[in-house]
Structures are given as structure tokens and as C-alpha cells.
Amino acid sequence: MNLIKIFIIKEFLQFKRDPKMFIVVLIAPIIQLIFLGYAANRDIQNVDTAVFDRDKSATSREFIRSFEKSGYFSVNYNINDYDELTELIDNGKVIVGIIIPDDFEKNLNTKKTANVQTIFDGSDGNKASIAAGYVQSIASGFASNIAIENIEKAGIKTQLFSSVEPESRIWYNPNLTTRNYMLPGISGLILIIITINLTSLAIVKEREIGTLEQLIVTPLKPYQMIAGKLIPFTIMGFVSLTLVLSVMIFWFGIPVKGSVSFLFVSSFAFMLSTLGLGLFVSTVSRTQQQAMITSAFLVIMPMIFLSGFSFPVENMPVAIQYITYIIPLKYYLIIIRGIVLKGLGFNDLWQECIILFGMGIFILVLSSMRFKKRLE
Amino acid sequence: MFRNIYSISKKELIQIGRDRRSLMIIFILPVFLLTLFGYAITLDVNTIKIGIFDKDKTETSRNFINTLGSSAYFNIVTYINSESEINNLLDKGKVQCIAVIPVNFSKDIASKKDLKIQYLIDGVDANTATIILNYVNAFTRLYSQSIAQEVLARNGIKQFQPLNIEPQFWYNKNLDTTQFFIPGLIAMILIVISVILTSISLVREKEFGTIEQITVSPVTSIQLIFGKILPYLVISMLIAASIIFMGYILFGVTVKGSYLLLFTGTICYLMATLSMGVFISTVADSQQVAFQIAQLVSQLPTIILSGFIFPIESMPYPIQLLSYITPAKYYIIILRDILLKGSGFDAFSEQMLYLLIFATIFISISAIKIKRAKSI
Numbered sequence: 001m002n003l004i005k006i007f008i009i010k011e012f013l014q015f016k017r018d019p020k021m022f023i024v025v026l027i028a029p030i031i032q033l034i035f036l037g038y039a040a041n042r043d044i045q046n047v048d049t050a051v052f053d054r055d056k057s058a059t060s061r062e063f064i065r066s067f068e069k070s071g072y073f074s075v076n077y078n079i080n081d082y083d084e085l086t087e088l089i090d091n092g093k094v095i096v097g098i099i100i101p102d103d104f105e106k107n108l109n110t111k112k113t114a115n116v117q118t119i120f121d122g123s124d125g126n127k128a129s130i131a132a133g134y135v136q137s138i139a140s141g142f143a144s145n146i147a148i149e150n151i152e153k154a155g156i157k158t159q160l161f162s163s164v165e166p167e168s169r170i171w172y173n174p175n176l177t178t179r180n181y182m183l184p185g186i187s188g189l190i191l192i193i194i195t196i197n198l199t200s201l202a203i204v205k206e207r208e209i210g211t212l213e214q215l216i217v218t219p220l221k222p223y224q225m226i227a228g229k230l231i232p233f234t235i236m237g238f239v240s241l242t243l244v245l246s247v248m249i250f251w252f253g254i255p256v257k258g259s260v261s262f263l264f265v266s267s268f269a270f271m272l273s274t275l276g277l278g279l280f281v282s283t284v285s286r287t288q289q290q291a292m293i294t295s296a297f298l299v300i301m302p303m304i305f306l307s308g309f310s311f312p313v314e315n316m317p318v319a320i321q322y323i324t325y326i327i328p329l330k331y332y333l334i335i336i337r338g339i340v341l342k343g344l345g346f347n348d349l350w351q352e353c354i355i356l357f358g359m360g361i362f363i364l365v366l367s368s369m370r371f372k373k374r375l376e
Numbered sequence: 377m378f379r380n381i382y383s384i385s386k387k388e389l390i391q392i393g394r395d396r397r398s399l400m401i402i403f404i405l406p407v408f409l410l411t412l413f414g415y416a417i418t419l420d421v422n423t424i425k426i427g428i429f430d431k432d433k434t435e436t437s438r439n440f441i442n443t444l445g446s447s448a449y450f451n452i453v454t455y456i457n458s459e460s461e462i463n464n465l466l467d468k469g470k471v472q473c474i475a476v477i478p479v480n481f482s483k484d485i486a487s488k489k490d491l492k493i494q495y496l497i498d499g500v501d502a503n504t505a506t507i508i509l510n511y512v513n514a515f516t517r518l519y520s521q522s523i524a525q526e527v528l529a530r531n532g533i534k535q536f537q538p539l540n541i542e543p544q545f546w547y548n549k550n551l552d553t554t555q556f557f558i559p560g561l562i563a564m565i566l567i568v569i570s571v572i573l574t575s576i577s578l579v580r581e582k583e584f585g586t587i588e589q590i591t592v593s594p595v596t597s598i599q600l601i602f603g604k605i606l607p608y609l610v611i612s613m614l615i616a617a618s619i620i621f622m623g624y625i626l627f628g629v630t631v632k633g634s635y636l637l638l639f640t641g642t643i644c645y646l647m648a649t650l651s652m653g654v655f656i657s658t659v660a661d662s663q664q665v666a667f668q669i670a671q672l673v674s675q676l677p678t679i680i681l682s683g684f685i686f687p688i689e690s691m692p693y694p695i696q697l698l699s700y701i702t703p704a705k706y707y708i709i710i711l712r713d714i715l716l717k718g719s720g721f722d723a724f725s726e727q728m729l730y731l732l733i734f735a736t737i738f739i740s741i742s743a744i745k746i747k748r749a750k751s752i
Contacts, residue, residue: 036681038692040686042687113536120543122546122548125555126551133506133513139541140514140539142539144517170509205664289398290398320415324416344467
């Protein structure tokens with residue numbers, strides 16, 4: 001035990017000697033979370049819109065106003081021909097073009113259907129389909145007003161039919177801000193980058209410089225060496241987790257609805273697997289360059305794209321969904337989002353937590369064995 | 377001058393060639409990752425998992441449920457009978473939405489009273505929730521209209537549909553989201569690999585002490601920088617070509633615009649990222665620090681600040697300003713313009729200029745830093 005303690009002290013002394021490392025490990029996550037917290041936003045509001053009003057009537061102006069009032073669209077351009085619209089969309093100046101036909105008012109007054117053409121820049125398919133949904137619902141609101149007016153004009157007083165209206169309640173995140181969803185995810189990501197990078201490089205570095213041989217000839221047993229290497233990184237991981245969570249709570253005002261202690265326990269389970277992966281990378285790499293490329297591309301990028309961090313797992317093809325089962329971050333995201341946003345606890349999340357522990361121990365034991373073999 | 381650059385590049389190439397394993401990884405990984413992630417990066421919401429809480433249990437309410445179930449957008453996962461089940465279903469994410477049909481549903485419809493159907497939506501993922509919201513709104517309005525039409529037809533009242541919205545989606549008719557994200561993925565793979573490779577190239581010489589040998593040689597700092605950048609430019613161009621080709625084969629991302637512009641745009645981007653890498657290597661003293669900085673400036677900003685996943689227009693203004701320092705932002709605009717829209721040089725000439733300014737600034741700062749280090 002004493003040996004491990006000395007070893008840990010040695011590791012921290014090494015950190016101290018490289019002050020830039022301290023800045024990178026401790027300050028960078030906070031700055032990152034703040035910037036990224038503001039940036040990670042897919043809320044769709046004030047979509048840039050151009051209107052080509054060929055009718056220029058009171059009704060068409062009223063129709064355009066209903067778009068402006070909605071808050072989803074900002075009508076920035078009133079244009080007078082199709083070419084202008086093509087140019088605006090091609091250059092990405094507007095996402096939506098609304099073309100009101102010249103018989104708009106006439107048709108509505110004579111009870112004929114008016115055809116309104118809407119053109120969307122579809123390159124961002126997600127944005128376009130949400131914007132199209134908004135257009136549809138604004139237009140149907142406008143249309144139902146006209147229908148009611150018509151019935152009133154016809155002199156029918158009694159209600160002929162019932163109208164069924166949707167009434168939606170959004171749970172957990174009533175304002176539908178994407179930030180609440182992204183911030184816990186970013187904390188997980190920052191934790192990974194720190195723990196995996198530190199571990200994978202630290203060991204390869206000793207090998208490259210040749211100090212690993214010195215360690216081998218010391219009376220340290222392999223497991224003591226591994227523990228001595230990993231404990232400092234676990235501490236660093238917890239420090240940055242605490243920092244990152246504080247920024248989330250105090251800066252962005254996203255409270256942790258569930259239990260913070262359970263969050264730390266599951267973060268520990270998660271760190272077991274990331275440290276294990278870092279150790280594993282270090283056993284398969286001979287140079288720091290190899291370790292960097294392996295951890296950046298084979299560990300961190302799959303964690304980002306296959307975990308559900310920004311692309312929901314349910315949307316992926318089934319074959320890819322199977323691959324996501326081996327991504328520890330996937331489970332950690334379910335846990336951290338569940339605790340922070342939904343206020344869930346151990347009763348709801350024990351399965352994910354156990355999977356993470358299992359994975360962590362498995363990876364850690366496997367890579368320790370590999371590491372031991374390489375030492376001998 | 378050119379001979380010096382040539383010899384530095386040649387030395388660098390020999391060194392790269394010696395590490396066969398890294399070389400393999402460098403060329404095979406990007407293609408593999410594009411394939412894997414290309415399938416995973418989608419925001420298309422397939423079908424919505426919905427739970428039904430039918431408090432009415434009449435023929436009318438069953439009719440409503442059948443219409444809902446037969447629509448392609450909803451998949452009825454479960455029926456519940458009490459309020460207490462709602463929490464559990466939404467907490468565990470077993471359903472994304474619960475439709476609550478009120479007790480007097482059929483009575484109200486028969487007596488022509490207005491009524492509301494409640495939808496409880498899991499809002500944790502705001503983007504998906506917005507799409508669900510649009511779907512349930514559209515569905516309920518359609519159902520309401522069908523009731524109205526039936527009644528009006530029965531009473532022989534001439535009815536008309538006031539508005540017909542004809543949406544047209546340009547560039548991406550099926551609103552497929554993968555196509556939109558592929559350019560971002562290409563930009564990301566390229567920036568990570570090029571920044572990592574160059575950021576450690578000089579640091580490694582510092583760590584091994586070989587930098588002194590170069591310092592005493594007649595090579596100027598600008599020559600040294602270009603000599604370091606050139607081999608990686610060639611390697612990165614090859615990688616770019618192979619992943620753009622894979623994007624075409626697997627995901628049908630064709631080059632709608634000019635190949636020459638694509639080539640020039642990619643060179644501008646890589647010059648910017650590679651010079652960023654060189655700059656990092658002049659700042660860092662160890663590979664570990666270089667790698668951490670490289671990841672901090674390349675990986676996360678490219679995911680979050682570049683407009684890859686989160687639209688830049690949705691960010692607060694200060695963060696929008698910050699996004700100007702991520703070279704991936706410009707390249708993603710260029711790629712989307714050339715690949716998806718087929719726009720010409722006018723649409724993205726500004727972006728190319730920014731990338732070149734970026735490269736010039738970083739190369740000059742690095743040159744000054746190296747020169748200063750030399751004179752000491």
C-alpha cells in the first residue's frame with residue numbers, strides 16, 4: 001500500500017512539472033463547457049424567410065403576418081420574382097420561400113382553394129422538416145379561421161360539429177431547449193477525453209523515454225503499478241467532473257433533479273471503463289503518436305457518434321444499433337440524463353449502472369493482463 | 377529555398393514510412409469510420425413510440441386509436457389503464473409520447489362540443505420532441521377535419537378547403553438527414569487527423585533533441601514549416617479523396633459542383649488545419665500536451681461550433697463570433713455548397729479567403745516563434 005502511495009506521489013510530481021498540463025486538464029473543460037453549452041443548440045426559431053406576394057391584397061398580408069407573429073419565421077425579404085428566390089436559397093440567405101398566388105384573395109372569397117407554394121432549402125433535412133411542420137400548422141390555423149368565418153357568414157348559429165384540438169404537455173423540459181439535453185452529454189464527453197487521453201499517453205510516454213524499464217526493476221508489482229497509474233487519473237477525472245457539474249448547475253442553471261451521490265457512483269463505474277480503455281490503448285501502441293491516433297479515432301469518435309450524444313440511437317439502422325451496445329458512453333448518457341433531467345434514481349437505472357460496472361471491470365482486468373504481459 | 381523544403385519533407389516522409397502501422401491506420405481508419413458513422417448520423421425520426429391511455433373506451437375512441445395506429449408515423453407500443461403507469465413509461469423511455477383520450481370523448485363528439493386530446497411528450501431530446509409535436513398536431517387536426525367534413529356532407533353544406541400548402545424541398549427531396557451530415561463528418565475526420573499528425577511532428581523533435589540539429593542547419597523557419605506541412609498535405613489529400621469517394625459509393629453523396637473547386641477548397645482547408653497543427657507544436661513542450669491541445673481545438677469545436685450538427689444561426693451572437701475561429705465551419709459550407717447544392721465559386725469565395733487568412737496567420741506566428749527559439 002505504501003508503495004502505491006509513493007508511486008501516486010511521483011505521478012502528481014510529474015504533473016506539477018508540466019504546468020501546461022494542469023491548465024489543459026483543469027481549466028479547458030470549464031471553458032469548453034461554457035462555450036459549448038451556448039453553442040449546442042438545435043432550437044429552430046426565426047427561420048430566415050422570403051415572401052413572394054403576387055396578390056398584394058389585405059388577405060395575403062394578413063396571411064404573411066400570421067407567419068411573422070408565430071416567432072418561428074422572420075420574414076426578411078419581400079421579393080418580386082422567382083430568380084431572386086432561387087438566388088437567396090442558393091446562397092443560404094433564406095431557408096424558406098413562400099409564394100402567394102395572384103388569385104389568393106379572389107379564390108378565398110369565392111370559396112375556392114388557394115394554392116400556396118412553399119419552397120424549403122432541404123439540405124438540412126431535419127431543419128426543413130421541422131420548418132415545414134410549422135408552416136403547415138400556421139396555415140391550418142389561418143384556414144380554420146376562414147372556415148369559421150364562412151360558416152358564420154352563412155348564418156348558421158348552432159355548432160354543427162365538435163373540433164378536436166391537441167393539447168400537448170412536454171415533460172422534463174417544458175421549453176424544449178436542446179441545451180438541457182446536450183450539457184449532461186458534453187460533461188460525459190469531457191470526462192472521456194481527459195481520462196482516456198491521460199492514461200493512454202502516460203504509459204506509452206514512459207515506454208518511449210525508457211523510464212518504464214526503471215519501473216520494472218523496482219519492487220513494484222504490476223498491479224501496484226497499474227493502481228498507481230490509474231488512481232491519480234481517477235482523482236483528476238472526479239475533479240474535472242465536479243468542476244463541469246458546477247458550471248452546469250450554477251452557470252447554466254440546470255439543476256440535478258436526482259441524487260448527486262448516485263451520479264458520482266455511476267461516474268466512477270463509467271471511469272473504470274474509460275481508464276481501462278486508455279490502458280488498453282497504451283498496451284497496443286508503441287509510440288505516443290500511435291496511442292493518440294488510436295484513442296482519437298477508435299475510442300473517442302465512436303463514443304461521440306454511436307452513443308446517442310447528438311444522434312438518437314433509435315434513429316440508427318438496426319445493425320448499427322447493435323454496435324452501440326458496446327459503447328460505455330451510451331449507458332452513461334442514459335444515466336446522467338436520467339438523473340439530471342428526469343430525477344431518476346437507482347431503482348430506474350440500476351441496469352445501466354451494473355452494465356457500466358461490469359464493462360469497466362472487464363476492460364480493466366483485460367487490459368491489466370495485457371499490460372502485465374507486456375511488462376514481463 | 378525549395379531544396380531545403382524538399383529535404384525536410386523527404387526526411388519527414390522517410391520517418392512516416394518507417395512506422396508502417398501508423399501509416400496503415402492513417403489510411404484505413406478514416407474510410408472505416410466514415411462508413412460506420414455515416415450510417416449512425418441521422419436525425420430522421422422513424423416512427424414515434426406512443427402509448428394510449430383510453431379513458432373513454434367507446435367505439436368512437438377505438439376508431440380514433442385505429443386511425444392513429446394505421447398512420448405510418450406512429451407505432452402504438454402499449455395501452456395503459458391508470459395515471460400511475462404514465463410516469464414509469466416516460467421515465468424509462470419505453471414510449472416517447474402518451475395520448476390521453478378524455479372520458480367524455482364520444483359523448484362530446486355526439487353532442488358537438490369542442491374537446492381536447494392530451495399528449496404527454498418526453499421533452500428530454502428537444503429536437504425529437506419538436507418533431508413529435510408537429511406530428512401529433514397535424515394528426516389531430518386532420519382527425520378533427522374528417523369529423524367536420526362528415527357532418528357537413530351529411531347536411532348537404534358545400535364545403536371547401538381554403539388552403540393547399542404545396543411544400544417543395546430543394547437539393548434534398550426526401551429530407552434525408554444523413555446527406556447533410558456527411559460533409560461535416562468529412563471535415564471532422566480530416567481536421568482531427570491533420571492536426572494530430574502535424575502537432576506532434578515538431579514536438580517529437582523537441583523531445584528527442586533533434587530540433588537542435590535542424591536549428592543549426594541553414595534551414596529557415598518558414599522552410600522548416602513548409603517542409604513539415606507538405607508531406608502531410610499530400611497524405612491528407614489522399615485521405616480526403618478516399619473518404620469523399622466512399623461518401624459517394626455508400627451514401628450517394630455526389631459531387632454536384634465542380635471538381636476543381638472541390639480540390640482547391642480542400643487544399644485551402646488542409647493548409648489551415650495543418651498550420652494550426654504546426655502552431656500547436658511550437659507552443660507545446662511534450663507530445664502529451666500537444667495532443668491534448670490538438671484534441672481540444674479540433675475535435676469538440678468541430679462537432680459543436682462548426683455548424684456540423686448545431687446550426688450556427690441558432691447560437692447566441694458571441695458564440696457565433698467564436699465560431700469564426702473554427703476552420704471546419706468554412707469547409708463545411710464549401711462542401712455542402714459543392715456536394716449538395718452544386719453552387720459555384722460565388723457562393724463560397726469568402727470562405728476560401730478566410731481559410732487562407734487562417735493558414736497565413738498561423739504560419740507566420742509559428743515562424744516567429746521558431747525564429748525566436750532559434751536565436752536563444
